């Protein structure tokens with residue numbers, strides 16, 4: 001099995017590199033691109049604290065989506081909140097010793113996994129049944145949903161059907177920190193699960209998953225509404241003034 | 244009912260989300276700008292030879308200049324929350340008029356040339372080359388967007404299709420295909436000073452005429468000055484205010500309010516236009532050039548304050564961009580915001596109890612209020628968020644007895660566009676204008692049926708012009724749209740004004756005649 005373990009070790013190094021590197025580059029690019037005009041969608045907060053609150057409501061509650069479409073809101077909130085619980089639950093495979101809050105969250109992580117899959121199924125169904133959403137869906141939109149569903153389903157399978165040797169999985173990842181390849185359990189469902197996760201990490205910075213950092217850079221949401229009080233001039237626009 | 248060579252949508256009792264009907268509006272496009280108009284704005288006269296390459300280059304340039312464009316092209320998850328939010332989709336059923344459908348016209352080219360996934364797997368992620376067909380779609384559908392930003396309210400990432408439309412129009416202008424209506428108008432501003440091409444003497448004549456009218460009606464000498472050096476306030480207002488109904492009634496109102504406030508004010512024949520079509524074509528340069536005229540006029544006339552008249556996108560450019568484009572304004576009186584909206588000005592006077600008002604003068608009307616997109620979703624009034632919704636309503640309630648809001652889902656930041664904004668107010672786009680007005684007219688029809696509303700007030704020249712033209716298609720009257728300051732003008736009792744009938748002497752606080 002060590003051949004496969006080697007491959008997975010390299011795969012995860014590569015995936016981590018692509019994910020972190022790609023995201024860092026994207027974030028840098030967003031941060032460096034000037035926003036030459038104030039374009040918050042009003043009524044917008046007039047203070048930075050107000051903007052922080054608006055942003056928090058968007059990130060935690062999906063406020064705009066709630067106003068936009070209740071079904072999409074329910075399903076995507078289920079999915080994202082489920083994903084959050086699952087991620088927190090998974091931390092125990094990567095951290096030693098496991099902090100108490102993470103220990104306590106373990107059972108909820110399972111419900112999170114289920115919520116995640118149900119939410120995804122709902123979102124996917126909309127892509128077939130709502131003609132407007134069907135029209136805008138490209139193949140990659142379906143594939144990303146398929147990928148996420150497969151990750152969720154294979155994860156749940158290991159919990160309920162084919163248990164895997166979780167101690168050894170944990171040892172494998174602990175080994176990666178020390179640049180050592182510890183053998184992974186030769187468990188097809190586990191290998192599939194890990195493969196798909198690595199794939200998700202790799203496509204993250206090159207796909208619409210960029211909506212995650214994108215939200216924080218969205219001028220319509222993150223700008224303070226104070227253009228009469230403050231000039232807001234981008235470097236390239238400043239140059240026009242010197243001409 | 245006006246004649247139409249297309250089907251005018253039926254008004255329904257409940258708003259319906261239509262099924263998609265791909266391609267129904269593929270034939271709709273505005274006249275192309277002639278070379279002379281293009282060149283006046285610094286754009287090539289006609290489609291350049293290597294247009295593909297230049298368009299991609301321009302896109303790259305804009306991606307580096309506008310964070311909005313970059314982030315919005317990357318972030319859309321195709322959730323569909325915006326699909327039923329555009330009035331042009333609701334009225335036409337064409338899926339390319341769904342905000343995300345419209346964005347995708349640009350996004351698929353962006354993906355192809357600027358993203359790894361689109362370079363490697365174009366079919367998978369819906370990326371395409373910039374072909375003649377795509378360019379045709381750009382021209383048609385980016386001129387079926389009024390840049391009203393309704394989509395951005397509901398998108399989980401605030402993706403603003405207006406930003407995308409502006410970028411697309413800017414790219415097209417740079418390869419030589421501009422829209423006649425916008426570009427010709429901007430040229431007129433440079434040459435003559437306003438959108439309508441009204442020269443200074445004609446302007447002075449019109450204003451003199453207004454003074455006479457107001458005097459005949461009230462017996463009070465209200466002044467409508469132009470180019471008066473040393474005045475306190477420079478009023479910048481859309482040129483529609485100088486001649487057409489109902490706009491001019493608004494202008495009469497501003498003059499009366501200034502008169503009662505006892506301030507000196509003036510218009511400028513050089514900057515005789517509040518509208519700034521540079522925004523519609525997404526051109527920072529042109530927007531700046533137009534805005535700078537106001538600065539020059541303010542300096543030359545030596546005013547202390549700047550007040551804007553009733554115009555939606557002009558107010559957006561003024562409120563959000565004027566300081567950035569043409570500031571700093573440190574030579575003006577720091578006690579007042581720069582610029583101020585005429586509604587803010589009037590509202591302040593009302594608050595201070597300085598206006599004598601006879602509400603009953605508007606008793607022949609039952610009113611509703613149309614929030615104009617650019618005011619509602621892209622600007623503010625007063626110092627609190629949402630002042631742009633509350634202040635005009637507070638004014639209307641103060642000057643008339645009968646007011647009802649339209650359905651909550653269709654007002655304030657969820658307001659429906661009149662259908663004529665964003666450079667679409669041109670006869671060659673009549674079909675999309677009429678169809679795009681449907682959601683607004685439907686909501687209006689509700690309050691007409693249920694509350695007996697007779698008139699709709701607005702504070703945007705484009706809205707007013709659009710409704711004047713479009714309401715008849717739906718069997719309504721063109722004069723059902725009125726200006727907010729027209730209502731103010733009707734109700735305002737000028738100091739020293741002779742009242743029409745002495746036994747009904749106007750009082751400051753008449754009783755509520757109707758609920």
Ligand code: SF4
Nearest residue numbers: 329388389391392394
């Ligand atoms: S900005 Fe307005 S007109 Fe343009 S796509 Fe969005 S909703 Fe439609």
Ligand code: SF4
Nearest residue numbers: 319320322323325398
């Ligand atoms: S609401 Fe925003 S993210 Fe959703 S489809 Fe529309 S533009 Fe894309």
